[in-house]
Amino acid sequence: MARKRRKLSKDMEAEIKAAHKKVEFISALIRDIREEDIQNEYAEAFIQVHAACTHLSQLYDAEGITEESEGTLVLYKGLLNQFEEDYEL
Numbered sequence: 001m002a003r004k005r006r007k008l009s010k011d012m013e014a015e016i017k018a019a020h021k022k023v024e025f026i027s028a029l030i031r032d033i034r035e036e037d038i039q040n041e042y043a044e045a046f047i048q049v050h051a052a053c054t055h056l057s058q059l060y061d062a063e064g065i066t067e068e069s070e071g072t073l074v075l076y077k078g079l080l081n082q083f084e085e086d087y088e089l
Contacts, residue, residue, distance in 0.1 A: 009064075016053075016073075019053045019073075023050055030043050030089070042089075045083060049080050
């Protein structure tokens, strides 16, 4: 049986690429924090954002645009906004 083609989107790909860059940037900022306790606190709070970004990328690569990938993008943005509101870098 033939496999169904993935539905792709340049806009979604650009958003995923931007998400990866943002996650890399924030991760680097967190690693630059000198106090270990604060660094661990920030890293622990950021792990959900990082996981959402990774899941989004894997989901898009496997299935393309779906309701789940669009929902994961919204989840990622919400988690990122919440992190940025709660923690100053």
